[in-house]
Amino acid sequence: MTSTFTVLPVPLDHLFSPGDDINSIVIEALSTTRWPDESTGISDGDIIVVTSKVVAKAEGRVVEAASRESVIDQQAERIVAVKHTPRGVTKIVQTSHGLVLAAAGVDASNTEQGTVVLLPVDSDASARQLRDHVIDRTGVAVGVIITDTMGRPWRLGVTDVAIGSSGVHVLDDYTGRHDDFGNTLEMTVVAIADEIASAVDLATGKL
Amino acid sequence: MTSTFTVLPVPLDHLFSPGDDINSIVIEALSTTRWPDESTGISDGDIIVVTSKVVAKAEGRVVEAASRESVIDQQAERIVAVKHTPRGVTKIVQTSHGLVLAAAGVDASNTEQGTVVLLPVDSDASARQLRDHVIDRTGVAVGVIITDTMGRPWRLGVTDVAIGSSGVHVLDDYTGRHDDFGNTLEMTVVAIADEIASAVDLATGKL
Incomplete structure (x- = not known):
């Protein structure tokens, strides 16, 4: 299809x-x-x-940027990785949503200076x-x-x-289906919603 | 834009x-x-x-499926992770291309039965x-x-x-650019080529 x-x-x-x-x-x-x-x-x-x-x-x-680190810690259910860099500390965390990402998704771009967005x-x-x-x-x-x-x-x-x-339909599960050669697909679950998100980012850009 | x-x-x-x-x-x-x-x-x-x-x-x-494990080992420059499951051993490896992925990208779908594709x-x-x-x-x-x-x-x-x-243009580097609020973007490098690949997968599907 x-x-x-x-x-x-x-x-x-x-x-x-x-x-x-x-x-x-x-x-x-x-x-x-x-x-x-x-x-x-x-x-x-x-x-x-x-x-x-x-x-x-x-x-x-939206919260004050000064509270960024404490907000990240509040949003984090689990710390997955911590890296110290010249620019500060980067934390990869798991949030209450189940997402694993940098800084719990707390972001300082495209928002008023001095604020961050959760x-x-x-x-x-x-x-x-x-x-x-x-x-x-x-x-x-x-x-x-x-x-x-x-x-x-x-x-x-x-x-x-x-x-x-x-x-x-966020995941398209092909497992158990057969290809043209009669092979059974065993692992293929496609992250449709993520691919749609990526496609749209190409059209909109970040600024 | x-x-x-x-x-x-x-x-x-x-x-x-x-x-x-x-x-x-x-x-x-x-x-x-x-x-x-x-x-x-x-x-x-x-x-x-x-x-x-x-x-x-x-x-x-294209090679015989019987040689799958030895081919994966040949393609792997570094073993990143190994997991034993009821269906066998899954290896996440780094290939000579620099890619890190499961089974060195060696795949048994959409190919003649009894063969795998590197x-x-x-x-x-x-x-x-x-x-x-x-x-x-x-x-x-x-x-x-x-x-x-x-x-x-x-x-x-x-x-x-x-x-x-x-x-x-595989990566679109926004670092140093400014958003509408005057914030300097510090981390944003967008993987354009990966997003294009994902967009196309939506249109073609796996079968």
Whole structure:
């Protein structure tokens, strides 16, 4: 099964603050989309991908940078690795969400100077809430993915991955299926939602 | 900077064997492409993504499955981790290419039963060779990425990543650049080529 798809960046043109109505902002932005085939808006099966940064800001997950280290320790259920560098201490931790990542996802970019942004409390719930709203307002059966940016052991560079979703098949399990040669696939479970997050990052960029 | 892009699967409809002329097979397949905007063929800036499986087969990197364990040991420059499971021994190794992955990338799927496929000897060289051929034959300035499928520590599921490329900016380094709030980005180097590999895997699937 192969299928063509298009990734379309949707500029929100909005600096998010605690209390912002992300639902309305996304709905309004979606109405402006224009696809390569000249169609507009959204269609059944489309997936709306939103960074955890804007979701977290709208949910008020912004704190003073001075509290960064203590916030990371609060967010960490388990310390996986600690590295001392000339620029400070980097901690790889496991969060209450089950994510393993640097600094518990606490991030100082794309936020007011002197502040840092935490991850959303429950990105699956945030995705579900946005999805329900879009379906309710438009009648279009979309999925929603909320992303964060992570490094990978043994690979250079960061990629975007899914940390929350609703209405999306996040893992595609091929185990037990057969290839054209009659071999049974034994290990192949594809991280669809992570691949979608990465695809969208290509279209949007970091700035 | 944001930009829309489309991923278009290009069926090769060919079972690759040692000695196959992958250049001609790819060129012929590319001529059949039809994009959502009704344009056809390839354009400057397009990126051709090919799995390492077909490249390796065309290059004759197929061996008897009985030699699998000894081949993995030959391909491994360093053993990173070994795990004994009910299904056998899984080794995470570093290959001569510098890749760290399970079983040195030696794979038993999508190949004749009783055989396994190694990684290409030099995927950058394979990518360069294909790119040079496409540019020579068509005059279109494409890039080429050769992919493999890998698991990730701490994440469920596998994703496709780039193990070779030519004419592609594989890492996008944001360090030293500033966001809208005047913060200097200090850590952000995006693995563009890996994100492209993942995007294409969504369109093609594993079977």
